Each structure stands twice: as structure tokens, then as C-alpha cells.
Amino acid sequence: xxxxxxxxxxxxxxxxxxxxxxxxxxxxxxxxxxxxxxxxxxxxxxxxxxxxxxxxxxxxxxxxxxxxxxxxxxxxxxxxxxxxxxxxxxxxxxxxxxxxxxxxxxxxxxxxxxxxxxxxxxxxxxxxxxxxxxxxxxxxxxxxxxxxxxxxxxxxxxxxxxxxxxxxxxxxxxxxxxxxxxxxxxxxxxxxxxxxxxxxxxxxxxxxxxxxxxxxxxxxxxxxxxxxxxxxxxxxxxxxxxxxxxxxxxxxxxxxxxxxxxxxxxxxxxxxxxxxxxxxxxxxxxxxxxxxxxxxxxxxxxxxxxxxxxxxxxxxxxxxxxxxxxxxxxxxxxxxxxxxxxxxxxxxxxxxxxxxxxxxxxxxxxxxxx
Numbered sequence: 001x002x003x004x005x006x007x008x009x010x011x012x013x014x015x016x017x018x019x020x021x022x023x024x025x026x027x028x029x030x031x032x033x034x035x036x037x038x039x040x041x042x043x044x045x046x047x048x049x050x051x052x053x054x055x056x057x058x059x060x061x062x063x064x065x066x067x068x069x070x071x072x073x074x075x076x077x078x079x080x081x082x083x084x085x086x087x088x089x090x091x092x093x094x095x096x097x098x099x100x101x102x103x104x105x106x107x108x109x110x111x112x113x114x115x116x117x118x119x120x121x122x123x124x125x126x127x128x129x130x131x132x133x134x135x136x137x138x139x140x141x142x143x144x145x146x147x148x149x150x151x152x153x154x155x156x157x158x159x160x161x162x163x164x165x166x167x168x169x170x171x172x173x174x175x176x177x178x179x180x181x182x183x184x185x186x187x188x189x190x191x192x193x194x195x196x197x198x199x200x201x202x203x204x205x206x207x208x209x210x211x212x213x214x215x216x217x218x219x220x221x222x223x224x225x226x227x228x229x230x231x232x233x234x235x236x237x238x239x240x241x242x243x244x245x246x247x248x249x250x251x252x253x254x255x256x257x258x259x260x261x262x263x264x265x266x267x268x269x270x271x272x273x274x275x276x277x278x279x280x281x282x283x284x285x286x287x288x289x290x291x292x293x294x295x296x297x298x299x300x301x302x303x304x305x306x307x308x309x310x311x312x313x314x315x316x317x318x319x320x321x322x323x324x325x326x327x328x329x330x331x332x333x334x335x336x337x338x339x340x341x342x343x344x345x346x347x348x349x350x351x352x353x354x355x356x357x358x359x360x361x362x363x364x365x366x367x368x369x370x
Contacts, residue, residue, distance in 0.1 A: 034275075035275055035316050035317065035340070036316060036317040037314040037315070037316055037322065037340060038314060038315050038316075039312060039313075039314050039324070040312070040313040040314055040315060041255055041256055041312055041313050042311060042312030042313075042314075042324055043068065043072075043255060043258055043259065043260050043311045043312060044068060044071050044072075044077060044311075045064060045067070045068050045260065045309060045311045045326050046064060046067045046068070046071075046077065046078070046079060046080065047078075048326060048327065048328070048329075048330060048331055048336065048337030048338070049064070049083075049328055049330070050140060050141070050328065050329060050330035051083075051141060051328045051329065052140040052141040052142060052330075053140075053141065053142045053143065053144060054109055054141045054142070054143040055108060055109030055110045055143070055147070056083060056087055056109060056110075056111075056141070056143070057110075057306050057307045057308070057328050058110060058111045058112060058113055058115060058116070058232070058264075058307045059083045059086050059087055059090075059111070059115075059116055060083055060307075060328035061113065061262055061263070061264075061307035061308050061309045061326075061328060062113045062115075062116035062117070062262050062307070062354065063081045063082075063083050063086065063116065064309040064326055064328070065113075065260055065261070065262040065309050065354060066081060066116070066120070066125070066204075066206055067079050067080075067081055068259075068260040068309070068311065069205075069206060069210075069259075069260075069356065070204040070205065070206060072258065072259070073204065073205040073206075074205075075204055079204075080127060080128040080129070081125050081126070081127060081128060082125070082126045082127060082128040082130060082131045082132065082133065083128070083133070084131055084132065084133025084134075084141075084181045084182070085119075085123075085125065085126045085130075085131045085133075085184070085185075085197070086115075086116050086119045086120075086125070087133065087181065088131075088133070088177050088181045088182075088184060089119045089122075089123050089184065090111055090115050090119060091150060091173075091177055092170075092173070092174060092177065093118075093119075093235075094107060094111075094234055095107075095150070095154055095170070095173050096170070097234065098154050098158075099154065099157060099158065099165070099169070102158055103154070103155065103158040105234055106231035106232060106234055107150075107151050107154060107234075108147065108151075108231075108232070109143055109147045110231075110232040110304075111232055111233075111234065111235075112228075112230075112232055112233040112234075112235065112237055112264075112304070113213065113262050113264060113307055113352070113354050114213060114233075114235060114237030114238075114239075114354075115234075115235055115237070117208045117211055117237075118208070118235060118237070120201055120206060120207075120208050121207075121208035123184075123197050123198065124196065124197030124198035124199070124200055124201040124202075125197060125200060125201040125204070125206065126185055126188060126195075126197050126200060127188075127190050127200070129190075130185055130188045130190065131181070131182050131184070131185060132182070133180075133181040133182055135178075135179060135180055135181060135182045136179070136180045143180075146176075146177075146180045146181075149176060150173065150176060150177070153172065153173060153176060154173070157169050157173075185197065188200075210356055210357055210358070211354055211355065211356060211357065212240065212354070212355060212356075212357050212360065213237070213238075213239035213240065213352050213353065213354050214239055214240050214241075214242055214247050214250060214352060214353050214355070215228055215239040215240070215241055215242075215247070215351065215352040215353075216241065216242055216243060216244045216246075216247045216290070216293070216350075217241060217293075217294060217297060218290060218291075218294045219294070219298075220241045221241065222241055222242055222243055223240070223241070223242060223367050223368055224240070224241060225238040225239065225240055225241070226238060226239060226240075226241045227239075228304070228351060228352060230303060230304045230351070232304055233304070239352045240368055242364065242367075242368075243290065244288075244289075244290045244293060244347060246364055247350070247353065248343070248346065248347060249361060249364070250353065250355060250359070250360055250361065250364065251310065251323070251346070251353060251355075252313070253359060253360070253361050254355045254356070254359035254360075255310070255311070255312060255313050255323075256313075257358075257359060259355060259356050259358070259359035260309060260310060260311040261309070261310040261311070261353050261354065261355055261359075262307065262309060262310075262353060262354030262355070263307065263308045263309065263310045263323075263325065263346075263350065263353055263354075264304055264306075264307045264350070264351040264352050264353070264354075265305065265306060265307075265308065265341075265345075265346070265349045265350050265351060266301075266302045266303055266304070266305040266306070266349040266351070267305050267306040267349075268303075268305050269345075269349065271345070273333075273339075274333045274334040274335055274339055274340070275322070275339070275340045275341075275342075276339060276340070276341040276342060276345045277342045277344065277345055278342065278344040278345050278348055281344045281348075282320065282342060282344050287344070287347070288344050288347035288348040292348065293347065293348055296348065296349075302348070302349055302351070303351070304351045308325045308326065308327050308328070308339070309325065309326040309327075310323045310324065310325050310326075310341075310353075311324055311325075311326055312324035314340060316340075320342060320343075321342070321343045322340040322341060322342050322343070323340070323341045323342075323343070323346055324338065324339075324340060325338060325339040325340065325341050326338055327339055357370070
């Protein structure tokens with residue numbers, strides 16, 4: 001991983017601790033010697049991408065999830081969707097809400113996986129070749145100047161010296177986005193066929209209503225929808241709140257039946273690395289309970305730190321279960337951009353998951369009235 005990432009990479013709600021990021025690099029060789037993984041089930045995923053110096057893991061992970069969904073429906077394995085199409089549209093929608101709320105809205109690079117689904121429904125998707133989002137003299141994504149520039153512009157608009165909003169402020173905002181990320185395509189030709197972003201998404205068989213988010217916390221009733229109370233969830237999208245055991249059951253059921261899982265979690269633990277564990281629990285064969293998980297959330301020890309893509313299940317040489325994770329930092333670490341997260345880690349540090357409704361066991365859907 002590049003030094004710039006180790007120092008400045010912001011992911012979702014805040015800065016990942018340098019110790020946690022460094023852990024991944026320093027433990028790589030040790031973990032390769034210490035662990036031997038056997039794949040139980042692995043579902044297709046596209047190549048690892050690099051979010052580089054941006055806080056857009058929410059988009060990279062969910063686009064990866066949607067690419068796997070498209071592959072399941074017959075798309076080629078090299079499908080490559082544009083993250084920056086989604087990021088640009090998200091910024092526009094967020095700016096409108098920021099102004100309506102007089103600046104009382106979290107405006108940073110981070111967001112929620114549900115943001116991608118909202119853009120999918122309202123605007124569609126495009127191939128990465130149509131909008132790579134690198135219009136500012138860089139070959140890799142670097143967004144700090146963009147994010148701070150957008151924020152400064154909006155803060156000036158909120159002050160509103162004219163005492164009345166002009167008809168130009170949103171065009172001005174979108175022109176900044178256009179200068180950095182490129183123009184939002186209305187029509188494009190891909191593989192010899194003309195599409196709009198919406199018709200392209202439809203051609204892949206991707207529909208927002210096919211997907212559902214789950215979380216597991218006791219400060220809201222189970223089997224009802226809740227807004228996860230974190231600043232990056234600026235759209236206030238909702239997840240179904242279910243018991244912890246059932247959330248893990250959904251993950252296992254999905255993977256076993258050929259589906260993948262969007263995963264929002266906390267990677268700021270000291271034990272996060274190429275292999276992520278909760279040592280005190282695994283060494284003593286103890287289980288993370290609903291209560292232990294809730295305490296960590298209430299104490300701010302667990303938050304929406306990072307979003308990734310879970311696609312498989314493995315076991316180590318001792319038979320311990322791990323989830324196979326595709327990350328978005330390029331081909332780094334011992335497993336070339338992939339990680340292994342123990343079941344204990346997933347039980348403890350998951351904020352929410354995103355799955356296809358078809359990947360949810362029927363008895364859980366019944367409890368939700370679906």
C-alpha cells in the first residue's frame with residue numbers, strides 16, 4: 001500500500017487509524033506463514049480496483065457487489081462499472097440536501113451502500129470506460145481537493161449574501177464535478193450498441209428492488225426497519241434490523257447459494273490485517289454475543305469505518321471459519337487485495353450487509369412480512 005494512503009486515507013465516517021493500516025503490511029509475511037486457508041465456497045468477483053486517496057469505499061464495494069450480481073445474470077467476468085458516475089450523482093444529491101438543511105448535513109467523501117442503489121434506480125449505471133472520472137491530471141483517484149472544494153463552495157452558498165438562492169448555484173456545483181470527474185453521460189455507445197445509463201443498467205438485469213440491507217442492534221426493534229445512526233448515512237436509508245445469528249445465517253445462505261454480500265464494517269481494530277481476527281475470543285473459543293456487539297456500538301468502538309465485498313467462505317488449518325473479502329486498495333497485502341475475516345470478527349464488527357432478496361432464507365423473509 002502506498003505511503004500516501006497509509007497517512008491520509010479517509011474511509012467512510014473517519015480516518016482509519018495508521019496502526020490498523022500499517023498492521024496489514026507488517027503482518028503480511030507472518031500471516032502467510034501462520035495461516036493456510038482452504039476454500040469452502042467462493043463466488044465470482046471482478047478484479048480488485050483501487051479507490052486510492054478517496055473516501056469512496058462505499059461505492060467501490062457496492063459496485064463490485066453489483067458486478068457479481070450482473071455476472072450471475074450472464075454478464076462477462078470482465079464487466080467494469082463506473083464508480084465515479086455514482087460518486088458524481090451522489091455529490092449532486094447530497095449538495096441539494098445540504099442546502100435545504102442550511103448546512104446541517106455531513107458533507108464528506110463517505111456515504112452508505114444504499115446510496116449506490118438510489119443512483120441505480122434514479123439514473124442507472126455506465127461502464128467505467130464511459131466515465132472513468134480522471135479529468136484532473138491524475139492517473140489514479142485523488143479526491144481531497146475535490147471534496148474540500150465542493151464543501152467550500154456549498155458553505156459559501158449557505159451563507160447566502162443575496163438572501164435568496166439564485167438559479168445558478170447548482171449548475172456551479174455540477175460544473176466543479178464535471179471539471180474533475182467528467183460530464184454525466186446522457187447517451188453512450190458500448191460494444192456497438194447505444195444506451196442511456198438507465199437502459200444499460202436494465203440490460204444487466206440490475207434493479208434496486210432486488211436488494212435488501214440488514215443490520216443487528218438492540219436499540220431498535222427486531223424485524224423492523226431502522227436508520228443506522230452514522231453521519232455518512234446522509235440519505236437516511238433504512239436496513240432491516242434482525243438478530244445477530246440470523247444476519248450471519250443470511251451471509252452463509254447467500255454464499256452457499258451462489259450470491260455475494262456487500263459488507264460494511266469497522267476495520268480500525270488492531271487485529272485487522274490481511275487476516276482479521278478477534279484474538280481474545282478465538283483463543284478461548286468464545287462467541288461474540290448480541291450484547292457484546294451492542295456495547296461496542298454504543299461506546300463508539302464500532303462504527304461504519306469501511307465497506308467491502310464478501311464473496312466466499314474458507315477454513316484455516318485449524319478448521320476456523322473465515323469470510324473471503326474483496327477490498328478496494330489495489331493488489332496489496334499477502335492476498336493481493338483480498339482479506340480473510342474470521343466469523344468472530346464479522347459478528348463483532350459488522351454494521352450492515354447488502355444481499356439479493358433471493359439470497360435470504362424464506363423463514364426470515366416471513367418474519368419481515370415479505
